[in-house]
Amino acid sequence: MLEELKQRYLNFAEFEARNYSPSYWSFTTAVADDARVLELLATLPRAKQQPNLLLAVVRLLHGVVGSGREFCHVVTRDWDRIQPEILARSTQTNEPARCAVLLPVLAGLAEPIVLIEVGTSAGLCLFPDKYTYDYGRVQLVSGESAAPAFSCEVNKKTPLPSKLPEISWRGGIDIHPLSVMDEQDMEWLRLLVWPEHTERLENLNRAIQVAKKSPAEILEGDLVAGLEALVSRAPGDASTVVFHSAVLAYLPVGEREAFRRIVADLDLTWISNEHPSVFPDIVNQSTVEVTPDRFLLAVDGTPVAMTGPHGQSIDWF
Numbered sequence: 001m002l003e004e005l006k007q008r009y010l011n012f013a014e015f016e017a018r019n020y021s022p023s024y025w026s027f028t029t030a031v032a033d034d035a036r037v038l039e040l041l042a043t044l045p046r047a048k049q050q051p052n053l054l055l056a057v058v059r060l061l062h063g064v065v066g067s068g069r070e071f072c073h074v075v076t077r078d079w080d081r082i083q084p085e086i087l088a089r090s091t092q093t094n095e096p097a098r099c100a101v102l103l104p105v106l107a108g109l110a111e112p113i114v115l116i117e118v119g120t121s122a123g124l125c126l127f128p129d130k131y132t133y134d135y136g137r138v139q140l141v142s143g144e145s146a147a148p149a150f151s152c153e154v155n156k157k158t159p160l161p162s163k164l165p166e167i168s169w170r171g172g173i174d175i176h177p178l179s180v181m182d183e184q185d186m187e188w189l190r191l192l193v194w195p196e197h198t199e200r201l202e203n204l205n206r207a208i209q210v211a212k213k214s215p216a217e218i219l220e221g222d223l224v225a226g227l228e229a230l231v232s233r234a235p236g237d238a239s240t241v242v243f244h245s246a247v248l249a250y251l252p253v254g255e256r257e258a259f260r261r262i263v264a265d266l267d268l269t270w271i272s273n274e275h276p277s278v279f280p281d282i283v284n285q286s287t288v289e290v291t292p293d294r295f296l297l298a299v300d301g302t303p304v305a306m307t308g309p310h311g312q313s314i315d316w317f
């Protein structure tokens, strides 16, 4: 058990934090090496042992501490306050920059588009038509004032759109939706942005302002049980898209498969942007090597690209 937990923190440090957050790399590396902290984490339900959750809760209560050693010291000293916060909260990082990887897929569909996101958090990925993008060889500029601007590195094969998509309806579902109108919810979202990522934080704040102007319709519920009800609320005279990113890893394998069966029975386009471990059979279809530090973008179960986990890159196959 402790060995598995240690490996989980080492994997996070190596594959998720190393190149993106020196502080979180040092904290999670230290946790993996500290038997006392691992023992405390082992008392939590497995879903609550997640590195991102521990990192954000310690930050909520103590700010960004100075070193890995200090991080472990804070966790052991203040566990009585840290544990209930971990149990009450969950990782709901809402990364609007992930919209950058949606656009090449949306560009291939007839417009207008009905956009439905499962595991939507605060719904910030439901506004790909309202943000500004810099893909290097193509720039798409939003008409919104103070829109977030996302840079996304793309390979030559990526089919970039020449304009922003036309979206006629947007809706989402989440087991625990966050509201852009609730300042405490938004503060938690800000804490989930890694400390060094000041540009992401700025863009998050801008995306919140965009979403506040006309919040999307978001249902509270389980994405497997609630998908059909959500789809039935959308107007039928458009290309319907159901998408998800950084969500299905939170579901047991059986639930992921149940979701996939429901999506397959509906007349829509299914976009999955997830860690490669979520659908190993989709990875196996890829003729290009898929690495665990990127997400796999798939359309209707066919792999089309590897993407940066925060929407920062696309390598189209």
Ligand SMILES: C[S@@+](CC[C@H](N)C(=O)[O-])C[C@H]1O[C@@H](n2cnc3c(N)ncnc32)[C@H](O)[C@@H]1O
Residues within 6 Å of the ligand: 090, 091, 092, 093, 094, 095, 096, 098, 118, 119, 120, 121, 122, 125, 173, 174, 175, 176, 177, 221, 222, 223, 224, 244, 245, 246, 247, 250, 251
């Ligand atoms: C890491 S966040 C990702 C949010 C968003 N998709 C994005 O890419 O920015 C994962 C979200 O999935 C939601 N979630 C997890 N399990 C769920 C389920 N069974 N049904 C609905 N939502 C779920 C969580 O509440 C959380 O808001």
